[in-house]
Amino acid sequence: MHINIPVTEDLQDSLGVRFVLYSVYLEGFLIFKARYKDLHLWNEQLHHLFGNQLPNFPPKYFLAMTKAMAEERRLQLERYLQKLVSDPVVSGSEKFMEFFKKSQLDTFKMSSVKIILNVYLPDGQHVKVDAYTSDTAERVLEAALYKLRLSRELKEYFSLFITRRERDTNITVVKQITGFELPFITIWNMPDDTFQIDIRKWYLNPFTDSMLLGCTAAISLLYMQAVQEFQMNWSRPTEEQRKKLQHLIETGNQLKFLELMQKVEHYGYLQLHSCTSDYPEPGTSVTVSVGNFELCCCFQPPKGQAELIQLHVADMTCWHVQMLHSAKGDSARQSYHLEFTLEYIQGETQKCVTIRTQQAFLLSSCLKKMVCEQPVTSIKEALEIQAEKTRTISNKSSKKSEKVRAHMKKGHFLSTKEENVIFDGFTDLNL
Structure with a gap:
C-alpha cells in the first residue's frame, strides 16, 4: 500500500x-x-x-x-x-x-449510520449489502460474497475496487479499496455518480483460476469478469478464438469459456486508461497492460511507428510514483497528477521510462502483487540470471581496473577517459 x-x-x-x-x-x-x-x-x-x-x-x-x-x-x-x-x-x-x-x-464529518450499499458485479448487476457507514472494506466484501454464496476460504482471491463507467460500455479500474478503508466514505467522496464499488478478482496470475473452479459462485464471478475484459478488448484472442469464445458466451458455457480464455494472449491482464510517456519522446501515447508476471507498454509517438516493450518482473529493478502539483483547485484530484517511473534492465543496459497516468498507484500495486505471486522456483531462476549478469559486468569492470593499475605502475597519471572507465565500472557493478 x-x-x-x-x-x-x-x-x-x-x-x-x-x-x-x-x-x-x-x-x-x-x-x-x-x-x-x-x-x-x-x-x-x-x-x-x-x-x-x-x-x-x-x-x-x-x-x-x-x-x-x-x-x-x-x-x-x-x-x-x-x-x-x-x-x-x-x-x-x-x-x-x-x-x-x-x-x-x-x-469527512460522518457519523456511523445504517445504509444499503450497492456492490456491483462485472456484468453490471449488483448486490445490496446491509452495512454501516463505518464498516471497513473487509467487512463489506465478506457480506457481499456471502450473498453471492461464495466460500469463505476463497475470499482472499477477491477484493473491492472503485471503478468508473465510461461513455461506452468500458470501465476504468480506479483503485483497489484496502481492507481498513471505509467503502462508503471512499465512494461518497468521488466527484460524480459514474464511480461505483465493484467486486473483482485480485490476482494477476491467470492460472490461479484453477484454485477456484470447484466453487460455482467463483466460476460465475470469474466468467463475468472474463467476458467483460473480452468485450473491452483487454485480452487478445486470435480470430478463430474470438469466434469460439463468442459462441460459448451465446450458449452460456462458463467452464469451456474460461478454459479457452486460458490460452488467449493477455487473459487476466489489467489494462490502464489512456496514458502518456516521455519515451521515445514527450507526449507519446502509450497503452499499458499488466498481468502474468509482465508489464506490456505499446508506445505510439505522434510521428513514427509503434513500439512494444514487454518486461518480466525479473527485469524491473525499481519503480516509484510521484504526486505532482498541476493546478489550483479545491479537490486534490484536480490539483495533482501522478507519474509512474520504472527502471529496468534491457540486455546489459539500465533504462528508465516515465508514464503519466492517474492509475499510477494501481499500477504499482499490481506490480507488487505479481512479485508476491511469483512462484519460488521462478524467483530462484530470476536471481540466478541476475547474478550471472552481475558477474559478467563485474568481469568487465575488473579488466578495466587491471588496465588502469598497469598504467599506474608505469607512473602514468589517469586521463579523464580512464577515470570515467573506473567510475562506470563501479556504477555497473552496483546495479
Missing part, C-alpha cells in the same frame, strides 16, 4: 494555538486528516501493544518549528505511516483499525 502526506495546513484552534494539520493520502486519495498530537497519542497506544516492533515516531519539538523542521517532520510521519501499513500484524490490529476508522469518519 502507498501512503503519503503531500499536503499540510497551518491552522489555529479555538484557544489561538497554532498547529499543523496533515492530509494523509492512500493510493493517491485522501483518507483522513490528523494533527501531530493525535498521531502521537495513537503511537503511544500502539507502543503498549507492540513495543519495539513499531518504527520510530517523530520526536516532539518544544520550540517553534522552522520550515526545515516542519518539512522533516512531514517526511518522518510519512515514513512512519508507510511502515505501519506495511506491517500486517500492526495494520491488522484492533487499535490500528479503530484509529483509521475514527479518523476517516471525523475527517
Whole structure:
C-alpha cells in the first residue's frame, strides 16, 4: 500500500494555538486528516501493544518549528505511516483499525449510520449489502460474497475496487479499496455518480483460476469478469478464438469459456486508461497492460511507428510514483497528477521510462502483487540470471581496473577517459 502526506495546513484552534494539520493520502486519495498530537497519542497506544516492533515516531519539538523542521517532520510521519501499513500484524490490529476508522469518519464529518450499499458485479448487476457507514472494506466484501454464496476460504482471491463507467460500455479500474478503508466514505467522496464499488478478482496470475473452479459462485464471478475484459478488448484472442469464445458466451458455457480464455494472449491482464510517456519522446501515447508476471507498454509517438516493450518482473529493478502539483483547485484530484517511473534492465543496459497516468498507484500495486505471486522456483531462476549478469559486468569492470593499475605502475597519471572507465565500472557493478 502507498501512503503519503503531500499536503499540510497551518491552522489555529479555538484557544489561538497554532498547529499543523496533515492530509494523509492512500493510493493517491485522501483518507483522513490528523494533527501531530493525535498521531502521537495513537503511537503511544500502539507502543503498549507492540513495543519495539513499531518504527520510530517523530520526536516532539518544544520550540517553534522552522520550515526545515516542519518539512522533516512531514517526511518522518510519512515514513512512519508507510511502515505501519506495511506491517500486517500492526495494520491488522484492533487499535490500528479503530484509529483509521475514527479518523476517516471525523475527517469527512460522518457519523456511523445504517445504509444499503450497492456492490456491483462485472456484468453490471449488483448486490445490496446491509452495512454501516463505518464498516471497513473487509467487512463489506465478506457480506457481499456471502450473498453471492461464495466460500469463505476463497475470499482472499477477491477484493473491492472503485471503478468508473465510461461513455461506452468500458470501465476504468480506479483503485483497489484496502481492507481498513471505509467503502462508503471512499465512494461518497468521488466527484460524480459514474464511480461505483465493484467486486473483482485480485490476482494477476491467470492460472490461479484453477484454485477456484470447484466453487460455482467463483466460476460465475470469474466468467463475468472474463467476458467483460473480452468485450473491452483487454485480452487478445486470435480470430478463430474470438469466434469460439463468442459462441460459448451465446450458449452460456462458463467452464469451456474460461478454459479457452486460458490460452488467449493477455487473459487476466489489467489494462490502464489512456496514458502518456516521455519515451521515445514527450507526449507519446502509450497503452499499458499488466498481468502474468509482465508489464506490456505499446508506445505510439505522434510521428513514427509503434513500439512494444514487454518486461518480466525479473527485469524491473525499481519503480516509484510521484504526486505532482498541476493546478489550483479545491479537490486534490484536480490539483495533482501522478507519474509512474520504472527502471529496468534491457540486455546489459539500465533504462528508465516515465508514464503519466492517474492509475499510477494501481499500477504499482499490481506490480507488487505479481512479485508476491511469483512462484519460488521462478524467483530462484530470476536471481540466478541476475547474478550471472552481475558477474559478467563485474568481469568487465575488473579488466578495466587491471588496465588502469598497469598504467599506474608505469607512473602514468589517469586521463579523464580512464577515470570515467573506473567510475562506470563501479556504477555497473552496483546495479
